[in-house]
Amino acid sequence: MRHDDGPPATDQRTLVLNPVSGDGSHTDHVRELADAHGFDVRETERSGDAIELARTAAEEGADLVAACGGDGTLNEAVRGLWNADALPDTAFAVVPGGTGNNFAGNVGVEGLDHAFDLVETGEWRTVDLGLVRVDGGDPVPFLNSCVGGLTANASASTSSEQKDRFGVLAYVFNALQEMTAFDGLTLDITPVGGGEHWRGDAACVLVGNGRRFPAEGGTQANMEDGHLDVTVVEDYQTVDLAGEAAVHRLFGRETENITRLQATALDVTVREADPVTFSLDGELATAADLHVECRAGVLRLPVGEAYDPAPE
Numbered sequence: 001m002r003h004d005d006g007p008p009a010t011d012q013r014t015l016v017l018n019p020v021s022g023d024g025s026h027t028d029h030v031r032e033l034a035d036a037h038g039f040d041v042r043e044t045e046r047s048g049d050a051i052e053l054a055r056t057a058a059e060e061g062a063d064l065v066a067a068c069g070g071d072g073t074l075n076e077a078v079r080g081l082w083n084a085d086a087l088p089d090t091a092f093a094v095v096p097g098g099t100g101n102n103f104a105g106n107v108g109v110e111g112l113d114h115a116f117d118l119v120e121t122g123e124w125r126t127v128d129l130g131l132v133r134v135d136g137g138d139p140v141p142f143l144n145s146c147v148g149g150l151t152a153n154a155s156a157s158t159s160s161e162q163k164d165r166f167g168v169l170a171y172v173f174n175a176l177q178e179m180t181a182f183d184g185l186t187l188d189i190t191p192v193g194g195g196e197h198w199r200g201d202a203a204c205v206l207v208g209n210g211r212r213f214p215a216e217g218g219t220q221a222n223m224e225d226g227h228l229d230v231t232v233v234e235d236y237q238t239v240d241l242a243g244e245a246a247v248h249r250l251f252g253r254e255t256e257n258i259t260r261l262q263a264t265a266l267d268v269t270v271r272e273a274d275p276v277t278f279s280l281d282g283e284l285a286t287a288a289d290l291h292v293e294c295r296a297g298v299l300r301l302p303v304g305e306a307y308d309p310a311p312e
């Protein structure tokens with residue numbers, strides 16, 4: 001089924017712009033493009049601003065809110081739309097102004113000009129959103145992935161060049177390399193509404209909405225199936241994590257260190273004395289208990305030609 005019914009008729013367009021994401025060189029050009037396409041531009045000044053700017057824009061009647069930045073900025077803007085209860089009536093658009101631009105890649109948005117072209121003439125689709133409730137708090141959306149079980153040091157030792165190349169996996173590799181002996185976390189993973197309960201020692205659990213973690217093939221997940229792709233990394237110590245081929249060794253079929261499942265919702269409980277670090281679209285926080293779910297058909301946005309509604 002084609003979800004494309006053309007661009008939404010938008011009277012009020014707002015762009016939330018992070019002027020310092022990536023190397024900051026996008027700002028002037030994005031302002032010009034935004035102006036040419038009828039967007040009112042609101043710039044962030046600090047971390048967290050995109051949440052409030054997007055929320056206010058929706059509450060003031062914007063029917064299209066675009067966000068320009070990396071995954072962190074996109075996440076914040078969607079969080080604002082979610083908090084305003086504005087989805088999916090308020091359309092969203094991705095303008096890649098970050099370093100890795102992982103989510104933009106997953107929806108086929110290839111650059112700044114392309115992003116604005118897609119708003120006018122692209123295919124519009126309605127995709128799923130991940131939601132996570134941290135330690136019983138309010139649900140927080142994620143676009144790409146929620147990865148639990150990292151070490152706090154993983155963030156300090158992850159270079160921006162690594163992040164650019166591997167996205168969230170850069171954190172995962174650094175976290176694994178910092179564990180000297182296998183001191184994996186004891187985790188309980190319970191799919192809600194059926195499915196096999198998993199309990200054991202794991203290094204980390206990767207939950208993908210827009211992003212999946214295959215050994216081969218593309219990293220874009222099916223974002224329209226109402227499911228999250230869950231990958232549990234168990235005994236990774238047999239895996240040599242050095243170099244580019246590490247992704248294949250870690251996630252490859254030939255290794256027995258991976259459990260995969262699909263779920264519409266799951267509970268992840270950390271059976272450890274201390275909370276663990278987790279990443280939400282690349283931004284780090286701590287938690288002992290995560291309830292993760294997929295909210296089907298919540299985010300309406302234009303996608304590029306490379307977007308595949310049903311990847312193999």
Ligand SMILES: Nc1ncnc2c1ncn2[C@@H]1O[C@H](COP(=O)(O)OP(=O)(O)OP(=O)(O)O)[C@@H](O)[C@H]1O
Binds near residue numbers: 023045048069073
């Ligand atoms: N004006 C600002 N000054 C400083 N930091 C900001 C400002 N606006 C937003 N931020 C923060 O900057 C960070 C930028 O992250 P973001 O993920 O958008 O870009 P990136 O890290 O360059 O790219 P990517 O995630 O694609 O690798 C976010 O944590 C955001 O909260």
